[in-house]
Amino acid sequence: MLFLASLLLAYLVLCGSSRDAFAEEESGGTVSTVQGLALYGEPALSEDFTHFPYVNPQAPKGGSLARAAIGSFDSTNPFIIRGTPATGLTQIYDTLMETNPDEPFSQYGLLAKGVRLDPKRRWMEFDLNSEARFHDGKPVTAQDVVFSFEILRDKGQPFYAAYYADVTAVKALNKKTVRFEFAESNSRELPLILGQLPILPRHYWQERDFSATTLDKLLGSGPYRIAEVQPGRRIVYQRVEDYWGKDLPVKQGRHNIDRLIFDYYRDQTVALEAFKAGNLDFRLETSARQWATAYDFPAAKEGFVKKLEVPDGQPAGMQAYVINLRRDKFQDVRVREALNLAFDFPWLNKKLFYDAYERTHSFFENSEMAAQGLPSEAELELLEPYRDQLPERVFTEPLPIEHPEELRPRLAEALNLLQEAGYVVRNGKMVNTETGEPLSLEVLLYDTQFERVVQPLLRNLSRLGIDGKIRVVDVNQYLNRLRKFDFDMIVGGFPQSNNPGNEQREFWTSAYAHQPQSRNLIGLENPVVDELVEKLIRADSREELDTAAHALDRVLRHGFYVIPQWHLAATRIALWDLYGYPQPHPEYNLDLEAWWVDPERAREIRPRQRGD
Template identity: 70%
Template sequence: MAGFRWLVAAATLALAIPLSASANAPQHNAGEAGDRKVDRVATVHAIALYDDPALPANFDHLPYANPAAPKGGTLRRAANGSFDSTNPFIIQGTPADGLNQIYDTLMEASADEPFTMYGLLAGGIRLDPDRHWMEVDIRPEARFHDGTPVTAKDVVFSFRLLRDKGSPFYRAYYASVESVSALGERTVRFVFSNNQSRELPLILGQLPVLPEHYWRNRDFTKPTLDKLMGSGPYEIAEVDPGRRIVYRRVDDYWGRDLPLNRGRYNIDRLVYDYFRDQSVALEAFLAGALDMRVESSAKNWATAYDTPAVDDGAIQQVIVPDGQPAGMQGYVFNTRRDKLSDPKVRRALGLVFDFDWINQHLFYGAYQRTESFFQNSEMAAQGLPGKEELKLLSPYRDRLPAAVFDQQLPIPHPQALRPRLREALNLLREAGYDVRDGTLVNLETGQPFTLEFLLYDSQWERITQPFARNLERLGIQSKIRVVDVNQYLDRLRRFQFDMIVGSYPQSANPGNEQRDFWTSEYADVPQSRNLAGVNDPVVDALVDDLIQADSRSTLDTASRALDRVLRWGFYVVPQWNFDGTRVAVWDKFGYPRPFPSYTPDFTVWWVDADRARAITARQRGQE
């Protein structure tokens, strides 16, 4: 399931709805859902995947938030590349960072639970025990930034707008919603086409609600640099296209006193300064022009912070744990290209990626090699398929490689590089290629095999160069092309690439977002997340099995079966993973400890005024 507020890819499984309401929760007659008579259903404050939500209806604040946190101050961060739009929901344009903070959703997840959604705009939630429908009551105090009430009509409008005119992701995410309607000024009903997607009610909880009166006479499909309106804790204060965007905390934010928000959204100004070169962004941070840096480079983490500011504690290096599965990051093959359509070719190319050398020489041994699309979880396939997996896989035995059933899973780095190069060349020869005068050529057409790595961040160039050099040892002419982020996104939308660096983040409960990742329906849809162009009816069926899983064990089995088939498809060259988020920060911020169990939540941080003054004085003294 793909989270909205933190943009965390997560998903779900068996939904256990607490059917006992709190002592003062109202009861509601849900009426009719289609032609089906329904019983009285309790109104609840939250819904969870398993058992009951951890927090009762009368909870005071999230356990990892500090309700006494002071308000004020500024947080300056770097953003990468450029931007030309403040609309993050559509295909066109490159949206600015941080835009999710101006919108409220119906519900919001707790970063301290595997997956529970607590009511945000939703003051009450009713879910049919058989999961054919859900009703949501909008809080009467909810307001957009111009003071206009948030109503059920805004919810209906937002759902239809995103589904019909937004990114293809929304169409995939909401695929099983048959209808949405306003039952009154503040009550909305969602009717589901089936009850097979256990996560769907929680997915709808992540729906960002947009103001109908604001968008009624605007073109939603076109990029814009307007200061768009929402109902969330921040609003857009400044837009400097391609260079900077600034958000200010909404003083009279309608939801500031909700238990879900107490101790959150403490910082007055959030500044995102754009840098095309991450080395320049790093220098800006070390010079004090930025306050926080989420560090993606193991080399930088090990070497670039050897400065007096770190030595004397003015800069803190913090690793925030991440309890979610690592998911998959790798070099993604565009299988729409004829030369990359053969799994033997893709397997051969993957064999020559030398992770061990890169990890030792470039990453200071910081990473583990990724093998599974559900890495670091019970959902990762292991060894040969077990009995329950075989029940899912056996109907497709004639469509799958025999190796799926009778061979151990292909490990990305089973042996030293030299024998892997020999194995790769043998696979390429089986696929119809051979080396002629030092160049790998297609024996049928005589054309040389060429490969382009499309990148937008120069940091990836040095990482990719060793891979390219190993490909040259097979006679493959490869080149690395680094383009600006706008050109990069444009080429991605049109699938104009051979290989890119892509990621498939996962949560402990994968679900509907897997359609957008893997299924045939999205293989050729611009801006879908099916980057590899996977177009396989077997994968489609296994994704359906995963989404329809009705227990934890069933989900684990379906995920393992999907993982196994994807791994034998060789759609990516797996890279590496790290079970945390590296954060370098000037010591002017406070944050509660311990950190939440599952995902980082920077909304609970605050500026410590005394420490901020000391840091500012220190920085000025160095100028």
């Protein structure tokens, strides 16, 4: 989800491209030029594949798709810390390689027509497609690749530095070949991460300040360009008719819709009404209550609007109330566990969610990477060296952690933990026995839709004498506070892929605990976690990866750094029924780029949608 999935490297599959002068290196022989990289083994598609198997290569072009974005925006540069970027900006950029959503993780050539990887994984090279062009007609060169890597690493958002930490050098060998050199103990995912590098035009940015916000229609080489910018209100992308890559196998049957429109709304309630009125075509529904009750309006009853639930082939990850360890009051693990005990998921699921969700326990929920039971022998090998730095319960208590299901005994247990942590109830308030300071917390939100979900937690906390409040702010203020880690608690997420890797550094490690806009929302500084993350990143097999994930998951869960919420192993979509899409959907990721407007249905439905 979020942006750049976690990746892992595997072996390469020979595609038959000719070897060049750069293919013989210190590895002791010829390194084959290939078109694809895969997770453990070979990519599923042969060297002569013509399109991804799930797409419709004859899909018609044309039409538009309008959807909502929430809040506002003040920048068209999505790569930097400053500003609030508009939604959808990655559409204007090409990457070196393209991910196949129908495989666990495989990439195939996009800007790069071929790639070579040293068998010892000390270097790799990309050969660029000689046809690749930016929207102004200038060719994409190896210098553009070098420029993009360096400026994203040095001036981009913090996760780029985490992703590229093991790259020791990058250089253009000629106009169309670029070489990356790696640290001796680099992560196995690194070559695939580099395959997802967005390539920016060096000539465009040379005279511009990359770190400053802008509302310019930025230059890219991708299938769409920015057509319209109404700051804070709307951004529109237009399909590039003469897009250089439209005939590539990874692009056949994709990018079919002419105009992609993102209209901004203050909150989800207003956006839902806009969808029902026909002002929006497509909606990702995140509310179980709305999904169950809000789609009985006339157009839906008449069959003009339909609902889809698309299965999700990725781990559910962790959506949670995130506790900010930068606040002294949350440093004691007993306080954090007490907050966890006050969360009553069964009540929420029954009363508010129509029993639509399952409780989340693991940071790798809905996958084989979720820790279960007591540590296995393989896990113990990883954890034993840190026994004196970890709670004994990591080794002795099985997962998921057992607590009473009924709320009353849970609150009694929470009260005992708070008393052990040095708190006592005075005049109905939970106060610190040493300082006399009341224990209170504020949940920071930007969407009023979540207030009804937070209120039950705050009611339960009030029964313990903890004063809880909700603060709802606009999106820009929310993001500014997030950048500065100025919150007690937020609703946050830690998305995961089937192949977690370098991004885990930014989620959990000490180096990112105080780096503005990092995704270490917790403020976690734990040397054991730091080392377990590195073991996961450098795992040499699927088995090693799963074991490292189990160990990391176990330590994080026993730290009670978040209050886990819930998950649904599907994506809920409501749409005006004028679109065609792959059936079945790709197994591992939803690919909206493979959708198209059905001309016949559009002729029937558009007048009804407009109220004609």
